[in-house]
Amino acid sequence: DIQMTQSPSSLSASVGDRVTFTCQASQGISRSLNWYQKRPGKAPKLLIYDASNLATGVPSRFSGSGSGTHFTFTISSLQPEDFAAYYCQQSDNLPLTFGGGTKVDIK
Amino acid sequence: QMQLVQSGAEVKRTGSSVKVSCETSGDPFTYRYLHWVRQAPGRTLEWMGWITPFTDNTNYAQKFQDRVTITWDRSVSTAYLVLNSLKSADTAMYYCARGRRGSFHYWGQGTLVTVSS
Numbered sequence: 001d002i003q004m005t006q007s008p009s010s011l012s013a014s015v016g017d018r019v020t021f022t023c024q025a026s027q028g029i030s031r032s033l034n035w036y037q038k039r040p041g042k043a044p045k046l047l048i049y050d051a052s053n054l055a056t057g058v059p060s061r062f063s064g065s066g067s068g069t070h071f072t073f074t075i076s077s078l079q080p081e082d083f084a085a086y087y088c089q090q091s092d093n094l095p096l097t098f099g100g101g102t103k104v105d106i107k
Numbered sequence: 108q109m110q111l112v113q114s115g116a117e118v119k120r121t122g123s124s125v126k127v128s129c130e131t132s133g134d135p136f137t138y139r140y141l142h143w144v145r146q147a148p149g150r151t152l153e154w155m156g157w158i159t160p161f162t163d164n165t166n167y168a169q170k171f172q173d174r175v176t177i178t179w180d181r182s183v184s185t186a187y188l189v190l191n192s193l194k195s196a197d198t199a200m201y202y203c204a205r206g207r208r209g210s211f212h213y214w215g216q217g218t219l220v221t222v223s224s
Binding site: 032034036038043044045050055056087090091092094095096097098099100 | 142144146151152153154166168169170202204206207208209210211212214215216217
C-alpha cells in the first residue's frame with residue numbers, strides 16, 4: 001500500500017494568514033493526488049483533484065501543487081470557515097489511501 | 108448536482124453484521140464509481156471499496172476483502188454496504204461517496220455505526 005504522510009499534523013493560524021502544508025507519498029504517484037476538507041460533524045469535501053485542479057464550486061484561495069512524491073496545499077487567505085482538518089489522498093494505486101491529516105485551528 | 112442520502116445510525120453487537128444504505132440522485136454518468144469510506148474516532152479516512160453501478164463491478168480493499176459486500180439496486184438507485192463479523196474497531200462513521208475511480212466528488216452525510224459487546 002502507498003503510505004501518505006502529511007506535515008505538520010496541526011497548525012495554528014489567524015484569519016487572513018497564508019497557510020501551506022505538505023503531503024509526501026511513499027512512492028511516486030505522478031499527479032494522482034486529491035485534497036479534502038473535513039469539518040467536525042460534516043462529510044469530507046473535495047477541494048483539489050489531480051494535484052492542482054480546483055473542484056466545482058471551491059473558492060480560488062485554495063490551491064495545490066506537486067508531482068511524484070511531494071505535494072503542497074495552500075490557502076492564500078484563511079477564512080473563518082477554513083478552520084478544519086485537511087486530508088490528502090492518492091489515487092494512483094489501489095487501495096486508495098489517505099494521509100493522517102493536518103488540522104488547522106485558530107491561533 | 109448529485110445527492111447521496113444514507114440510512115440512520117446503527118448499534119450492533121460484536122460478531123454481528125451491519126447493512127448501510129446510500130440512495131443517490133442526479134447525473135449518474137459523470138461519476139461512475141460509488142465508494143465507501145469510513146473514519147473511526149481519532150483516525151484518518153479509510154477507503155473500503157467501490158461498486159460501478161452500470162456494470163456491478165466491485166473492488167474491495169484487501170483489509171476488508173473477507174468481511175465486506177457492496178451491492179447496487181438499480182430500481183431504487185441505492186447502494187448497500189454490508190460488513191460482517193463486526194469488532195469494536197469497526198466503530199466509525201461510514202460514508203458513501205460518488206466519484207471517479209480514484210476520487211470522491213460527492214459524499215453522503217455519514218452513518219454512525221457503534222459496535223459494542
